[in-house]
Amino acid sequence: MSHRAAADAASPFPPDIAFALLPPGGAEPPLLPEERGLLSARALPERRGEFARGRACAREAMARLGFADAPRQPILRAGARAPRWPEGLVGAISHSHGWAAAAVSWRRLYTGVGLDVERPHSAKPSLLDRIGLPEEADWLDSVPPAGRPRAFALLFSAKESIYKALNPASGVFLGYHDARVAFPQDVADATAKAPESAQRAESALPIASGRFRWHLLRDSGPAFPSGYRGDGGYVLFAERVITGVWVRA
Ligand SMILES: CC(C)(COP(=O)(O)OP(=O)(O)OC[C@H]1O[C@@H](n2cnc3c(N)ncnc32)[C@H](O)[C@@H]1OP(=O)(O)O)[C@@H](O)C(=O)NCCC(=O)NCCS
Incomplete structure:
Protein backbone atom coordinates (compact mmCIF):
# COMPACT_ATOMS: atom_id res chain seq x y z
CA MET A 1 0.00 0.00 0.00
CA SER A 2 1.38 3.45 -0.86
CA HIS A 3 2.07 5.99 1.90
CA ARG A 4 -0.84 8.06 0.63
CA ALA A 5 -3.27 5.13 0.49
CA ALA A 6 -2.23 4.16 4.04
CA ALA A 7 -2.95 7.70 5.27
CA ASP A 8 -6.33 7.70 3.50
CA ALA A 9 -7.24 4.38 5.17
CA ALA A 10 -6.27 5.79 8.56
CA SER A 11 -8.24 9.05 8.14
CA PRO A 12 -11.32 9.58 10.30
CA PHE A 13 -12.41 12.49 8.04
CA PRO A 14 -14.44 13.07 4.87
CA PRO A 15 -12.24 13.21 1.74
CA ASP A 16 -12.22 17.03 1.53
CA ILE A 17 -10.22 17.17 4.78
CA ALA A 18 -6.60 16.21 4.04
CA PHE A 19 -5.01 13.94 6.62
CA ALA A 20 -1.43 12.85 7.32
CA LEU A 21 -0.20 10.29 9.84
CA LEU A 22 3.36 9.55 10.99
CA PRO A 23 3.81 6.37 13.02
CA PRO A 24 6.89 6.17 15.27
CA GLY A 25 10.38 5.83 13.84
CA GLY A 26 12.55 7.59 11.33
CA ALA A 27 14.58 10.74 11.73
CA GLU A 28 13.11 13.79 13.44
CA PRO A 29 11.70 16.05 10.71
CA PRO A 30 13.15 19.57 10.49
CA LEU A 31 11.26 22.55 11.90
CA LEU A 32 11.11 25.78 9.91
CA PRO A 33 13.14 28.66 11.44
CA GLU A 34 9.96 30.58 12.47
CA GLU A 35 8.75 27.52 14.41
CA ARG A 36 11.93 26.90 16.41
CA GLY A 37 11.23 29.82 18.77
CA LEU A 38 7.84 28.36 19.73
CA LEU A 39 9.51 25.67 21.80
CA SER A 40 11.12 26.43 25.11
CA ALA A 41 14.91 26.09 25.11
CA ARG A 42 14.40 23.62 27.97
CA ALA A 43 11.94 21.44 26.00
CA LEU A 44 12.72 17.75 26.45
CA PRO A 45 13.73 15.73 23.37
CA GLU A 46 10.33 13.94 23.46
CA ARG A 47 8.52 17.28 23.26
CA ARG A 48 10.79 18.53 20.48
CA GLY A 49 10.17 15.31 18.58
CA GLU A 50 6.37 15.37 18.86
CA PHE A 51 6.25 19.08 17.99
CA ALA A 52 8.41 18.54 14.87
CA ARG A 53 6.48 15.45 13.79
CA GLY A 54 3.15 17.24 14.22
CA ARG A 55 4.41 20.16 12.08
CA ALA A 56 5.70 17.72 9.44
CA CYS A 57 2.26 16.06 9.31
CA ALA A 58 0.63 19.48 8.98
CA ARG A 59 2.79 20.32 5.96
CA GLU A 60 2.13 16.92 4.40
CA ALA A 61 -1.64 17.40 4.87
CA MET A 62 -1.42 20.92 3.37
CA ALA A 63 0.42 19.50 0.36
CA ARG A 64 -2.25 16.82 -0.07
CA LEU A 65 -4.90 19.50 0.04
CA GLY A 66 -3.10 21.30 -2.79
CA PHE A 67 -2.05 24.34 -0.73
CA ALA A 68 0.59 26.37 -2.56
CA ASP A 69 4.14 26.15 -1.23
CA ALA A 70 3.12 23.78 1.60
CA PRO A 71 6.70 22.68 2.50
CA ARG A 72 7.66 26.28 3.33
CA GLN A 73 4.57 27.21 5.43
CA PRO A 74 5.33 27.62 9.14
CA ILE A 75 2.55 26.67 11.56
CA LEU A 76 2.75 29.24 14.33
CA ARG A 77 0.55 29.54 17.40
CA ALA A 78 -2.78 31.28 17.93
CA GLY A 79 -3.30 32.07 21.59
CA ALA A 80 -1.98 29.66 24.18
CA ARG A 81 -1.30 26.51 22.21
CA ALA A 82 -3.68 26.18 19.25
CA PRO A 83 -1.97 26.11 15.85
CA ARG A 84 -2.27 29.19 13.64
CA TRP A 85 -2.93 28.00 10.10
CA PRO A 86 -1.99 29.95 6.97
CA GLU A 87 -4.78 32.22 5.68
CA GLY A 88 -7.63 30.22 4.17
CA LEU A 89 -6.95 27.00 6.08
CA VAL A 90 -8.33 25.31 9.17
CA GLY A 91 -6.93 22.21 10.82
CA ALA A 92 -5.67 20.34 13.84
CA ILE A 93 -2.60 18.48 15.12
CA SER A 94 -2.27 15.61 17.60
CA HIS A 95 0.50 13.38 18.91
CA SER A 96 0.60 10.35 21.15
CA HIS A 97 3.79 8.61 22.30
CA GLY A 98 5.57 8.59 18.94
CA TRP A 99 2.55 8.86 16.66
CA ALA A 100 1.73 12.22 15.08
CA ALA A 101 -1.13 13.29 12.84
CA ALA A 102 -2.60 16.42 11.28
CA ALA A 103 -5.74 17.31 9.36
CA VAL A 104 -6.25 20.39 7.19
CA SER A 105 -9.00 21.77 4.99
CA TRP A 106 -10.22 25.02 3.45
CA ARG A 107 -11.80 27.56 5.76
CA ARG A 108 -14.49 28.25 3.14
CA LEU A 109 -15.62 24.63 3.66
CA TYR A 110 -15.06 24.13 7.40
CA THR A 111 -15.29 26.41 10.44
CA GLY A 112 -13.48 23.91 12.64
CA VAL A 113 -11.54 20.65 12.41
CA GLY A 114 -10.51 18.64 15.49
CA LEU A 115 -8.21 15.63 15.66
C1 LIG B 1 -5.71 21.11 24.33
C2 LIG B 1 -5.93 19.61 24.46
C3 LIG B 1 -7.25 19.24 23.78
C4 LIG B 1 -4.74 18.91 23.75
O1 LIG B 1 -4.92 17.53 23.72
P1 LIG B 1 -3.79 16.49 24.21
O2 LIG B 1 -4.38 15.12 24.12
O3 LIG B 1 -3.24 16.97 25.51
O4 LIG B 1 -2.61 16.59 23.18
P2 LIG B 1 -2.56 16.29 21.60
O5 LIG B 1 -1.22 15.81 21.29
O6 LIG B 1 -3.71 15.48 21.13
O7 LIG B 1 -2.76 17.74 21.00
C5 LIG B 1 -1.79 18.73 21.18
C6 LIG B 1 -1.95 19.71 20.05
O8 LIG B 1 -3.25 20.29 20.12
C7 LIG B 1 -3.17 21.60 19.56
N1 LIG B 1 -3.88 22.49 20.47
C8 LIG B 1 -3.49 22.92 21.68
N2 LIG B 1 -4.45 23.72 22.21
C9 LIG B 1 -5.44 23.78 21.32
C10 LIG B 1 -6.71 24.45 21.27
N3 LIG B 1 -7.14 25.21 22.29
N4 LIG B 1 -7.46 24.31 20.18
C11 LIG B 1 -7.06 23.55 19.15
N5 LIG B 1 -5.88 22.86 19.14
C12 LIG B 1 -5.10 22.99 20.20
C13 LIG B 1 -1.69 21.93 19.37
O9 LIG B 1 -1.39 21.82 18.01
C14 LIG B 1 -0.98 20.86 20.17
O10 LIG B 1 0.22 20.40 19.62
P3 LIG B 1 1.54 21.34 19.54
O11 LIG B 1 1.64 22.04 20.85
O12 LIG B 1 2.65 20.37 19.25
O13 LIG B 1 1.24 22.28 18.40
C15 LIG B 1 -5.98 19.14 25.96
O14 LIG B 1 -4.73 19.29 26.56
C16 LIG B 1 -6.99 19.92 26.79
O15 LIG B 1 -6.71 20.99 27.31
N6 LIG B 1 -8.20 19.36 26.99
C17 LIG B 1 -9.20 19.94 27.91
C18 LIG B 1 -10.39 20.45 27.16
C19 LIG B 1 -11.20 19.35 26.56
O16 LIG B 1 -10.69 18.48 25.90
N7 LIG B 1 -12.54 19.41 26.76
C20 LIG B 1 -13.44 18.45 26.22
C21 LIG B 1 -14.66 19.19 25.68
S1 LIG B 1 -15.95 18.09 25.26
Missing part, protein backbone atom coordinates in the same frame (compact mmCIF):
# COMPACT_ATOMS: atom_id res chain seq x y z
CA ASP A 116 -6.96 13.47 18.50
CA VAL A 117 -4.79 10.34 18.80
CA GLU A 118 -4.90 8.33 22.04
CA ARG A 119 -3.57 5.09 23.46
CA PRO A 120 -6.07 2.61 24.91
CA HIS A 121 -6.57 3.38 28.63
CA SER A 122 -8.23 1.46 31.36
CA ALA A 123 -11.25 3.40 32.57
CA LYS A 124 -10.57 3.72 36.28
CA PRO A 125 -13.78 4.90 38.01
CA SER A 126 -12.33 8.29 39.00
CA LEU A 127 -11.13 8.95 35.44
CA LEU A 128 -14.41 7.78 33.94
CA ASP A 129 -16.29 10.16 36.28
CA ARG A 130 -14.08 13.03 35.14
CA ILE A 131 -14.44 12.31 31.41
CA GLY A 132 -17.77 10.57 30.94
CA LEU A 133 -21.45 11.37 31.46
CA PRO A 134 -23.71 8.68 32.99
CA GLU A 135 -25.06 7.63 29.54
CA GLU A 136 -21.49 7.35 28.22
CA ALA A 137 -20.50 5.22 31.24
CA ASP A 138 -23.52 2.96 30.49
CA TRP A 139 -22.33 2.64 26.89
CA LEU A 140 -18.85 1.70 28.11
CA ASP A 141 -20.40 -0.98 30.35
CA SER A 142 -22.07 -2.47 27.26
CA VAL A 143 -18.67 -2.98 25.56
CA PRO A 144 -17.11 -6.45 25.94
CA PRO A 145 -14.34 -6.21 28.61
CA ALA A 146 -11.58 -6.79 26.02
CA GLY A 147 -12.71 -3.71 24.13
CA ARG A 148 -13.10 -1.30 27.03
CA PRO A 149 -9.61 0.25 26.98
CA ARG A 150 -10.07 1.15 23.30
CA ALA A 151 -13.67 2.25 23.85
CA PHE A 152 -12.68 4.52 26.72
CA ALA A 153 -9.86 5.98 24.62
CA LEU A 154 -12.41 6.62 21.86
CA LEU A 155 -14.69 8.51 24.21
CA PHE A 156 -11.83 10.59 25.61
CA SER A 157 -10.40 11.23 22.16
CA ALA A 158 -13.78 12.26 20.71
CA LYS A 159 -14.12 14.89 23.44
CA GLU A 160 -10.65 16.29 22.80
CA SER A 161 -11.43 16.44 19.08
CA ILE A 162 -14.65 18.35 19.80
CA TYR A 163 -12.66 20.80 21.89
CA LYS A 164 -10.01 21.30 19.20
CA ALA A 165 -12.67 21.83 16.52
CA LEU A 166 -14.66 24.41 18.50
CA ASN A 167 -12.24 26.23 20.80
CA PRO A 168 -10.20 28.11 18.17
CA ALA A 169 -13.44 29.46 16.63
CA SER A 170 -15.36 30.13 19.86
CA GLY A 171 -12.61 30.99 22.35
CA VAL A 172 -14.71 29.19 24.98
CA PHE A 173 -13.29 26.49 27.25
CA LEU A 174 -15.39 23.31 27.32
CA GLY A 175 -15.07 20.67 30.01
CA TYR A 176 -15.43 16.96 29.41
CA HIS A 177 -19.02 17.01 30.71
CA ASP A 178 -20.06 19.78 28.33
CA ALA A 179 -20.52 17.51 25.31
CA ARG A 180 -22.22 14.14 24.95
CA VAL A 181 -20.80 11.63 22.47
CA ALA A 182 -22.85 8.77 20.99
CA PHE A 183 -21.23 5.90 19.11
CA PRO A 184 -23.21 3.47 16.95
CA GLN A 185 -23.80 0.02 18.45
CA ASP A 186 -21.27 -1.74 16.19
CA VAL A 187 -18.35 0.18 17.77
CA ALA A 188 -18.72 -1.89 20.92
CA ASP A 189 -17.83 -5.11 19.05
CA ALA A 190 -15.20 -3.41 16.89
CA THR A 191 -13.24 -2.25 19.93
CA ALA A 192 -12.88 -5.87 21.07
CA LYS A 193 -12.35 -7.26 17.57
CA ALA A 194 -8.61 -7.63 17.16
CA PRO A 195 -6.86 -9.65 19.83
CA GLU A 196 -3.89 -7.55 20.99
CA SER A 197 -1.39 -10.26 20.06
CA ALA A 198 -2.60 -10.54 16.46
CA GLN A 199 -1.48 -7.05 15.57
CA ARG A 200 1.94 -5.50 15.85
CA ALA A 201 1.74 -3.04 18.72
CA GLU A 202 2.70 0.01 16.70
CA SER A 203 1.03 -1.05 13.46
CA ALA A 204 -0.70 1.81 11.66
CA LEU A 205 -3.05 -0.62 9.91
CA PRO A 206 -6.64 0.19 10.86
CA ILE A 207 -8.82 -2.47 12.47
CA ALA A 208 -12.14 -0.68 12.09
CA SER A 209 -13.55 2.74 11.36
CA GLY A 210 -16.88 4.56 11.44
CA ARG A 211 -18.77 7.66 12.48
CA PHE A 212 -20.20 9.06 15.70
CA ARG A 213 -22.49 11.93 16.71
CA TRP A 214 -22.10 14.49 19.46
CA HIS A 215 -24.00 17.41 20.89
CA LEU A 216 -23.26 20.23 23.29
CA LEU A 217 -24.81 20.45 26.75
CA ARG A 218 -23.86 24.13 27.21
CA ASP A 219 -23.26 27.15 25.02
CA SER A 220 -19.84 27.47 23.45
CA GLY A 221 -20.24 31.01 22.12
CA PRO A 222 -23.03 32.26 19.85
CA ALA A 223 -22.16 29.96 16.93
CA PHE A 224 -22.36 26.81 19.08
CA PRO A 225 -25.38 26.99 21.41
CA SER A 226 -26.33 24.27 23.86
CA GLY A 227 -27.92 21.43 21.85
CA TYR A 228 -25.63 22.06 18.83
CA ARG A 229 -25.10 18.73 17.05
CA GLY A 230 -22.11 17.58 15.06
CA ASP A 231 -20.39 14.67 13.37
CA GLY A 232 -17.16 12.84 13.95
CA GLY A 233 -15.24 9.87 12.65
CA TYR A 234 -13.06 7.28 14.33
CA VAL A 235 -10.39 4.77 13.31
CA LEU A 236 -9.25 1.95 15.58
CA PHE A 237 -5.74 0.49 15.54
CA ALA A 238 -4.22 -2.20 17.76
CA GLU A 239 -2.60 0.35 20.07
CA ARG A 240 -4.15 3.68 19.16
CA VAL A 241 -7.47 5.26 18.38
CA ILE A 242 -7.87 8.34 16.20
CA THR A 243 -10.92 10.57 16.17
CA GLY A 244 -11.78 13.53 13.99
CA VAL A 245 -14.51 16.16 14.33
CA TRP A 246 -15.59 18.65 11.65
CA VAL A 247 -17.87 21.65 11.62
CA ARG A 248 -18.99 22.70 8.14
CA ALA A 249 -18.93 26.41 7.27
Whole structure:
Protein backbone atom coordinates (compact mmCIF):
# COMPACT_ATOMS: atom_id res chain seq x y z
CA MET A 1 0.00 0.00 0.00
CA SER A 2 1.38 3.45 -0.86
CA HIS A 3 2.07 5.99 1.90
CA ARG A 4 -0.84 8.06 0.63
CA ALA A 5 -3.27 5.13 0.49
CA ALA A 6 -2.23 4.16 4.04
CA ALA A 7 -2.95 7.70 5.27
CA ASP A 8 -6.33 7.70 3.50
CA ALA A 9 -7.24 4.38 5.17
CA ALA A 10 -6.27 5.79 8.56
CA SER A 11 -8.24 9.05 8.14
CA PRO A 12 -11.32 9.58 10.30
CA PHE A 13 -12.41 12.49 8.04
CA PRO A 14 -14.44 13.07 4.87
CA PRO A 15 -12.24 13.21 1.74
CA ASP A 16 -12.22 17.03 1.53
CA ILE A 17 -10.22 17.17 4.78
CA ALA A 18 -6.60 16.21 4.04
CA PHE A 19 -5.01 13.94 6.62
CA ALA A 20 -1.43 12.85 7.32
CA LEU A 21 -0.20 10.29 9.84
CA LEU A 22 3.36 9.55 10.99
CA PRO A 23 3.81 6.37 13.02
CA PRO A 24 6.89 6.17 15.27
CA GLY A 25 10.38 5.83 13.84
CA GLY A 26 12.55 7.59 11.33
CA ALA A 27 14.58 10.74 11.73
CA GLU A 28 13.11 13.79 13.44
CA PRO A 29 11.70 16.05 10.71
CA PRO A 30 13.15 19.57 10.49
CA LEU A 31 11.26 22.55 11.90
CA LEU A 32 11.11 25.78 9.91
CA PRO A 33 13.14 28.66 11.44
CA GLU A 34 9.96 30.58 12.47
CA GLU A 35 8.75 27.52 14.41
CA ARG A 36 11.93 26.90 16.41
CA GLY A 37 11.23 29.82 18.77
CA LEU A 38 7.84 28.36 19.73
CA LEU A 39 9.51 25.67 21.80
CA SER A 40 11.12 26.43 25.11
CA ALA A 41 14.91 26.09 25.11
CA ARG A 42 14.40 23.62 27.97
CA ALA A 43 11.94 21.44 26.00
CA LEU A 44 12.72 17.75 26.45
CA PRO A 45 13.73 15.73 23.37
CA GLU A 46 10.33 13.94 23.46
CA ARG A 47 8.52 17.28 23.26
CA ARG A 48 10.79 18.53 20.48
CA GLY A 49 10.17 15.31 18.58
CA GLU A 50 6.37 15.37 18.86
CA PHE A 51 6.25 19.08 17.99
CA ALA A 52 8.41 18.54 14.87
CA ARG A 53 6.48 15.45 13.79
CA GLY A 54 3.15 17.24 14.22
CA ARG A 55 4.41 20.16 12.08
CA ALA A 56 5.70 17.72 9.44
CA CYS A 57 2.26 16.06 9.31
CA ALA A 58 0.63 19.48 8.98
CA ARG A 59 2.79 20.32 5.96
CA GLU A 60 2.13 16.92 4.40
CA ALA A 61 -1.64 17.40 4.87
CA MET A 62 -1.42 20.92 3.37
CA ALA A 63 0.42 19.50 0.36
CA ARG A 64 -2.25 16.82 -0.07
CA LEU A 65 -4.90 19.50 0.04
CA GLY A 66 -3.10 21.30 -2.79
CA PHE A 67 -2.05 24.34 -0.73
CA ALA A 68 0.59 26.37 -2.56
CA ASP A 69 4.14 26.15 -1.23
CA ALA A 70 3.12 23.78 1.60
CA PRO A 71 6.70 22.68 2.50
CA ARG A 72 7.66 26.28 3.33
CA GLN A 73 4.57 27.21 5.43
CA PRO A 74 5.33 27.62 9.14
CA ILE A 75 2.55 26.67 11.56
CA LEU A 76 2.75 29.24 14.33
CA ARG A 77 0.55 29.54 17.40
CA ALA A 78 -2.78 31.28 17.93
CA GLY A 79 -3.30 32.07 21.59
CA ALA A 80 -1.98 29.66 24.18
CA ARG A 81 -1.30 26.51 22.21
CA ALA A 82 -3.68 26.18 19.25
CA PRO A 83 -1.97 26.11 15.85
CA ARG A 84 -2.27 29.19 13.64
CA TRP A 85 -2.93 28.00 10.10
CA PRO A 86 -1.99 29.95 6.97
CA GLU A 87 -4.78 32.22 5.68
CA GLY A 88 -7.63 30.22 4.17
CA LEU A 89 -6.95 27.00 6.08
CA VAL A 90 -8.33 25.31 9.17
CA GLY A 91 -6.93 22.21 10.82
CA ALA A 92 -5.67 20.34 13.84
CA ILE A 93 -2.60 18.48 15.12
CA SER A 94 -2.27 15.61 17.60
CA HIS A 95 0.50 13.38 18.91
CA SER A 96 0.60 10.35 21.15
CA HIS A 97 3.79 8.61 22.30
CA GLY A 98 5.57 8.59 18.94
CA TRP A 99 2.55 8.86 16.66
CA ALA A 100 1.73 12.22 15.08
CA ALA A 101 -1.13 13.29 12.84
CA ALA A 102 -2.60 16.42 11.28
CA ALA A 103 -5.74 17.31 9.36
CA VAL A 104 -6.25 20.39 7.19
CA SER A 105 -9.00 21.77 4.99
CA TRP A 106 -10.22 25.02 3.45
CA ARG A 107 -11.80 27.56 5.76
CA ARG A 108 -14.49 28.25 3.14
CA LEU A 109 -15.62 24.63 3.66
CA TYR A 110 -15.06 24.13 7.40
CA THR A 111 -15.29 26.41 10.44
CA GLY A 112 -13.48 23.91 12.64
CA VAL A 113 -11.54 20.65 12.41
CA GLY A 114 -10.51 18.64 15.49
CA LEU A 115 -8.21 15.63 15.66
CA ASP A 116 -6.96 13.47 18.50
CA VAL A 117 -4.79 10.34 18.80
CA GLU A 118 -4.90 8.33 22.04
CA ARG A 119 -3.57 5.09 23.46
CA PRO A 120 -6.07 2.61 24.91
CA HIS A 121 -6.57 3.38 28.63
CA SER A 122 -8.23 1.46 31.36
CA ALA A 123 -11.25 3.40 32.57
CA LYS A 124 -10.57 3.72 36.28
CA PRO A 125 -13.78 4.90 38.01
CA SER A 126 -12.33 8.29 39.00
CA LEU A 127 -11.13 8.95 35.44
CA LEU A 128 -14.41 7.78 33.94
CA ASP A 129 -16.29 10.16 36.28
CA ARG A 130 -14.08 13.03 35.14
CA ILE A 131 -14.44 12.31 31.41
CA GLY A 132 -17.77 10.57 30.94
CA LEU A 133 -21.45 11.37 31.46
CA PRO A 134 -23.71 8.68 32.99
CA GLU A 135 -25.06 7.63 29.54
CA GLU A 136 -21.49 7.35 28.22
CA ALA A 137 -20.50 5.22 31.24
CA ASP A 138 -23.52 2.96 30.49
CA TRP A 139 -22.33 2.64 26.89
CA LEU A 140 -18.85 1.70 28.11
CA ASP A 141 -20.40 -0.98 30.35
CA SER A 142 -22.07 -2.47 27.26
CA VAL A 143 -18.67 -2.98 25.56
CA PRO A 144 -17.11 -6.45 25.94
CA PRO A 145 -14.34 -6.21 28.61
CA ALA A 146 -11.58 -6.79 26.02
CA GLY A 147 -12.71 -3.71 24.13
CA ARG A 148 -13.10 -1.30 27.03
CA PRO A 149 -9.61 0.25 26.98
CA ARG A 150 -10.07 1.15 23.30
CA ALA A 151 -13.67 2.25 23.85
CA PHE A 152 -12.68 4.52 26.72
CA ALA A 153 -9.86 5.98 24.62
CA LEU A 154 -12.41 6.62 21.86
CA LEU A 155 -14.69 8.51 24.21
CA PHE A 156 -11.83 10.59 25.61
CA SER A 157 -10.40 11.23 22.16
CA ALA A 158 -13.78 12.26 20.71
CA LYS A 159 -14.12 14.89 23.44
CA GLU A 160 -10.65 16.29 22.80
CA SER A 161 -11.43 16.44 19.08
CA ILE A 162 -14.65 18.35 19.80
CA TYR A 163 -12.66 20.80 21.89
CA LYS A 164 -10.01 21.30 19.20
CA ALA A 165 -12.67 21.83 16.52
CA LEU A 166 -14.66 24.41 18.50
CA ASN A 167 -12.24 26.23 20.80
CA PRO A 168 -10.20 28.11 18.17
CA ALA A 169 -13.44 29.46 16.63
CA SER A 170 -15.36 30.13 19.86
CA GLY A 171 -12.61 30.99 22.35
CA VAL A 172 -14.71 29.19 24.98
CA PHE A 173 -13.29 26.49 27.25
CA LEU A 174 -15.39 23.31 27.32
CA GLY A 175 -15.07 20.67 30.01
CA TYR A 176 -15.43 16.96 29.41
CA HIS A 177 -19.02 17.01 30.71
CA ASP A 178 -20.06 19.78 28.33
CA ALA A 179 -20.52 17.51 25.31
CA ARG A 180 -22.22 14.14 24.95
CA VAL A 181 -20.80 11.63 22.47
CA ALA A 182 -22.85 8.77 20.99
CA PHE A 183 -21.23 5.90 19.11
CA PRO A 184 -23.21 3.47 16.95
CA GLN A 185 -23.80 0.02 18.45
CA ASP A 186 -21.27 -1.74 16.19
CA VAL A 187 -18.35 0.18 17.77
CA ALA A 188 -18.72 -1.89 20.92
CA ASP A 189 -17.83 -5.11 19.05
CA ALA A 190 -15.20 -3.41 16.89
CA THR A 191 -13.24 -2.25 19.93
CA ALA A 192 -12.88 -5.87 21.07
CA LYS A 193 -12.35 -7.26 17.57
CA ALA A 194 -8.61 -7.63 17.16
CA PRO A 195 -6.86 -9.65 19.83
CA GLU A 196 -3.89 -7.55 20.99
CA SER A 197 -1.39 -10.26 20.06
CA ALA A 198 -2.60 -10.54 16.46
CA GLN A 199 -1.48 -7.05 15.57
CA ARG A 200 1.94 -5.50 15.85
CA ALA A 201 1.74 -3.04 18.72
CA GLU A 202 2.70 0.01 16.70
CA SER A 203 1.03 -1.05 13.46
CA ALA A 204 -0.70 1.81 11.66
CA LEU A 205 -3.05 -0.62 9.91
CA PRO A 206 -6.64 0.19 10.86
CA ILE A 207 -8.82 -2.47 12.47
CA ALA A 208 -12.14 -0.68 12.09
CA SER A 209 -13.55 2.74 11.36
CA GLY A 210 -16.88 4.56 11.44
CA ARG A 211 -18.77 7.66 12.48
CA PHE A 212 -20.20 9.06 15.70
CA ARG A 213 -22.49 11.93 16.71
CA TRP A 214 -22.10 14.49 19.46
CA HIS A 215 -24.00 17.41 20.89
CA LEU A 216 -23.26 20.23 23.29
CA LEU A 217 -24.81 20.45 26.75
CA ARG A 218 -23.86 24.13 27.21
CA ASP A 219 -23.26 27.15 25.02
CA SER A 220 -19.84 27.47 23.45
CA GLY A 221 -20.24 31.01 22.12
CA PRO A 222 -23.03 32.26 19.85
CA ALA A 223 -22.16 29.96 16.93
CA PHE A 224 -22.36 26.81 19.08
CA PRO A 225 -25.38 26.99 21.41
CA SER A 226 -26.33 24.27 23.86
CA GLY A 227 -27.92 21.43 21.85
CA TYR A 228 -25.63 22.06 18.83
CA ARG A 229 -25.10 18.73 17.05
CA GLY A 230 -22.11 17.58 15.06
CA ASP A 231 -20.39 14.67 13.37
CA GLY A 232 -17.16 12.84 13.95
CA GLY A 233 -15.24 9.87 12.65
CA TYR A 234 -13.06 7.28 14.33
CA VAL A 235 -10.39 4.77 13.31
CA LEU A 236 -9.25 1.95 15.58
CA PHE A 237 -5.74 0.49 15.54
CA ALA A 238 -4.22 -2.20 17.76
CA GLU A 239 -2.60 0.35 20.07
CA ARG A 240 -4.15 3.68 19.16
CA VAL A 241 -7.47 5.26 18.38
CA ILE A 242 -7.87 8.34 16.20
CA THR A 243 -10.92 10.57 16.17
CA GLY A 244 -11.78 13.53 13.99
CA VAL A 245 -14.51 16.16 14.33
CA TRP A 246 -15.59 18.65 11.65
CA VAL A 247 -17.87 21.65 11.62
CA ARG A 248 -18.99 22.70 8.14
CA ALA A 249 -18.93 26.41 7.27
C1 LIG B 1 -5.71 21.11 24.33
C2 LIG B 1 -5.93 19.61 24.46
C3 LIG B 1 -7.25 19.24 23.78
C4 LIG B 1 -4.74 18.91 23.75
O1 LIG B 1 -4.92 17.53 23.72
P1 LIG B 1 -3.79 16.49 24.21
O2 LIG B 1 -4.38 15.12 24.12
O3 LIG B 1 -3.24 16.97 25.51
O4 LIG B 1 -2.61 16.59 23.18
P2 LIG B 1 -2.56 16.29 21.60
O5 LIG B 1 -1.22 15.81 21.29
O6 LIG B 1 -3.71 15.48 21.13
O7 LIG B 1 -2.76 17.74 21.00
C5 LIG B 1 -1.79 18.73 21.18
C6 LIG B 1 -1.95 19.71 20.05
O8 LIG B 1 -3.25 20.29 20.12
C7 LIG B 1 -3.17 21.60 19.56
N1 LIG B 1 -3.88 22.49 20.47
C8 LIG B 1 -3.49 22.92 21.68
N2 LIG B 1 -4.45 23.72 22.21
C9 LIG B 1 -5.44 23.78 21.32
C10 LIG B 1 -6.71 24.45 21.27
N3 LIG B 1 -7.14 25.21 22.29
N4 LIG B 1 -7.46 24.31 20.18
C11 LIG B 1 -7.06 23.55 19.15
N5 LIG B 1 -5.88 22.86 19.14
C12 LIG B 1 -5.10 22.99 20.20
C13 LIG B 1 -1.69 21.93 19.37
O9 LIG B 1 -1.39 21.82 18.01
C14 LIG B 1 -0.98 20.86 20.17
O10 LIG B 1 0.22 20.40 19.62
P3 LIG B 1 1.54 21.34 19.54
O11 LIG B 1 1.64 22.04 20.85
O12 LIG B 1 2.65 20.37 19.25
O13 LIG B 1 1.24 22.28 18.40
C15 LIG B 1 -5.98 19.14 25.96
O14 LIG B 1 -4.73 19.29 26.56
C16 LIG B 1 -6.99 19.92 26.79
O15 LIG B 1 -6.71 20.99 27.31
N6 LIG B 1 -8.20 19.36 26.99
C17 LIG B 1 -9.20 19.94 27.91
C18 LIG B 1 -10.39 20.45 27.16
C19 LIG B 1 -11.20 19.35 26.56
O16 LIG B 1 -10.69 18.48 25.90
N7 LIG B 1 -12.54 19.41 26.76
C20 LIG B 1 -13.44 18.45 26.22
C21 LIG B 1 -14.66 19.19 25.68
S1 LIG B 1 -15.95 18.09 25.26
